[in-house]
Amino acid sequence: MKSNCDGLERRQFLSSMLAGPALTGGLLGAAGAAEPDRPTEPPPLLGDKSTVVFDSPDPARVYAYSPGITRLASGRLVVTMDAGGPGLEDVPDTPTDGKGKPWRGRIYISDDHGATWTLKTRTPLVHARPFAAGKSVYVLGQRGDLGILRSDDNGDTWSEASWLTEKQSWHQAPCNVLYARGRVYLVMERKTDRSFKNWSVSVLAPVLMSADVNADLTQRGAWVFSSELVFRDAVAQAGAPHLLGVPFFNTGPTAPLPWGLIRKMAPIGWLETNVVQFTDPDHVWHDPTGRTFHLWMRAHTGGTNLAAIAKAVEAEDGSITVFLEKAPSGEPMLYVPCPGGHLKFHILYDEQTKLFWLLSNQSTDSMTKPEKLPLDRYSLPNNERHRLVLHFSRNCMDWCFACRVADTREPGQSRNYASMVIDGDDLRVLSRSGDARAKNAHDGNLVTFHTVPNFRKLIY
Numbered sequence: 001m002k003s004n005c006d007g008l009e010r011r012q013f014l015s016s017m018l019a020g021p022a023l024t025g026g027l028l029g030a031a032g033a034a035e036p037d038r039p040t041e042p043p044p045l046l047g048d049k050s051t052v053v054f055d056s057p058d059p060a061r062v063y064a065y066s067p068g069i070t071r072l073a074s075g076r077l078v079v080t081m082d083a084g085g086p087g088l089e090d091v092p093d094t095p096t097d098g099k100g101k102p103w104r105g106r107i108y109i110s111d112d113h114g115a116t117w118t119l120k121t122r123t124p125l126v127h128a129r130p131f132a133a134g135k136s137v138y139v140l141g142q143r144g145d146l147g148i149l150r151s152d153d154n155g156d157t158w159s160e161a162s163w164l165t166e167k168q169s170w171h172q173a174p175c176n177v178l179y180a181r182g183r184v185y186l187v188m189e190r191k192t193d194r195s196f197k198n199w200s201v202s203v204l205a206p207v208l209m210s211a212d213v214n215a216d217l218t219q220r221g222a223w224v225f226s227s228e229l230v231f232r233d234a235v236a237q238a239g240a241p242h243l244l245g246v247p248f249f250n251t252g253p254t255a256p257l258p259w260g261l262i263r264k265m266a267p268i269g270w271l272e273t274n275v276v277q278f279t280d281p282d283h284v285w286h287d288p289t290g291r292t293f294h295l296w297m298r299a300h301t302g303g304t305n306l307a308a309i310a311k312a313v314e315a316e317d318g319s320i321t322v323f324l325e326k327a328p329s330g331e332p333m334l335y336v337p338c339p340g341g342h343l344k345f346h347i348l349y350d351e352q353t354k355l356f357w358l359l360s361n362q363s364t365d366s367m368t369k370p371e372k373l374p375l376d377r378y379s380l381p382n383n384e385r386h387r388l389v390l391h392f393s394r395n396c397m398d399w400c401f402a403c404r405v406a407d408t409r410e411p412g413q414s415r416n417y418a419s420m421v422i423d424g425d426d427l428r429v430l431s432r433s434g435d436a437r438a439k440n441a442h443d444g445n446l447v448t449f450h451t452v453p454n455f456r457k458l459i460y
Contacts, residue, residue: 047406058087060439061086061090062088062445063443064081064433065082067174068130069174070177070421076111078109079107079130080108080130083106094122104124105122106123107122107130113423113451114428126142129186134215138217145163162219170190171191173344174419175274184217199266201267205231208293209224210223210318224319227321229322231308244301246268246303246306247302248382251265263379268302272298273296276294276349280394293320299338299341300342307338308334310322342366345361348421355392357392357402358399361385361415363382364384366384385416386441387408388405390455392459402458406431414434425454427452431449
């Protein structure tokens with residue numbers, strides 16, 4: 001199926017219509033002006049050339065997930081990802097836990113700006129992300145409970161996992177990390193109802209975690225955990241959203257699919273949380289004390305281009321409370337416009353330009369009936385994963401398109417769940433990817449590394 005954004009297709013259609021004798025006068029008008037030239041190609045792919053960090057040894061049974069990236073002061077890039085799938089236990093040299101379950105996490109480094117990669121260690125963690133704090137590098141993720149690893153030699157060697165929680169269930173994707181007032185802030189999400197049988201996004205609580213950058217972050221006492229606001233509770237408090245078409249589909253199956261594919265709408269919710277802070281004093285949500293943060297989350301609604309948001313306020317004693325934000329009118333706000341906010345996205349603040357940069361998937365045919373989608377399109381119409389794009393914004397609300405980063409042009413292949421980091425004048429992008437060998441667009445077989453050169457020159 002061709003994209004409905006295909007300029008060539010539109011031009012050919014209009015040309016054929018204009019050629020008809022009955023329409024020549026009406027559409028051209030009295031002036032008789034010809035149809036203006038339109039671009040026949042989409043914007044260039046600035047990051048399409050890539051290197052491979054991970055290539056599945058068995059694409060049908062071993063999948064690539066959760067790419068996270070950070071840059072150290074030395075220029076070294078540290079990357080995390082996790083593998084999954086029924087074939088993982090057959091991969092040679094895969095460590096296992098006490099129950100015989102394989103470790104899924106991996107840590108890689110590169111000292112040549114991503115041209116080559118070295119696997120340093122395997123870990124038990126999934127949904128992990130690397131970040132620097134003080135003189136150490138950490139990797140925080142989960143294996144049910146939250147776990148964290150530490151390196152004191154720039155990622156060459158790593159500690160065993162230290163556990164920050166006990167008998168809990170956590171979730172996330174490698175979203176951003178924020179530094180403010182000598183502290184590090186990031187979000188993990190706790191599944192608050194283990195008995196919930198569906199996809200658990202309606203019972204997730206985004207938990208903003210904070211710690212002094214010079215503390216030993218492998219210790220539970222170093223961290224402050226925010227209060228918990230569960231999605232379904234927030235909706236119950238504020239009232240169901242109106243006039244937004246949320247949910248877009250009724251919960252449950254959306255179309256009869258005799259070939260056995262599942263296109264099912266789960267209950268609405270939020271997940272995969274970024275944290276941002278508005279330092280512009282003219283922003284309506286600016287806090288001059290520097291103690292207010294905003295959580296920008298993937299919004300699972302069945303529709304496209306909305307993000308879910310919440311507000312986190314830090315008290316003088318360091319405790320953090322999460323609740324819904326309000327518009328200046330006093331109306332509660334749960335959703336905001338966000339290109340690609342319906343899938344996992346990554347927000348990065350660039351101090352040099354004072355701009356937020358958004359890496360997300362572009363949707364081109366979300367209004368197609370589910371039963372009319374190509375057989376190799378994954379899930380619902382809003383689950384389009386083959387085109388990765390970049391935007392920028394002064395305020396996280398008004399986004400300007402910057403470029404396409406990668407595009408497979410095939411609905412069954414993917415460039416998605418990406419993370420990014422600034423490396424001098426360039427953006428380094430890490431993507432959960434799938435080529436023609438992948439099981440589907442969700443269960444990809446690659447982690448690929450891309451560069452957007454001179455990204456600040458995209459500003460207009």
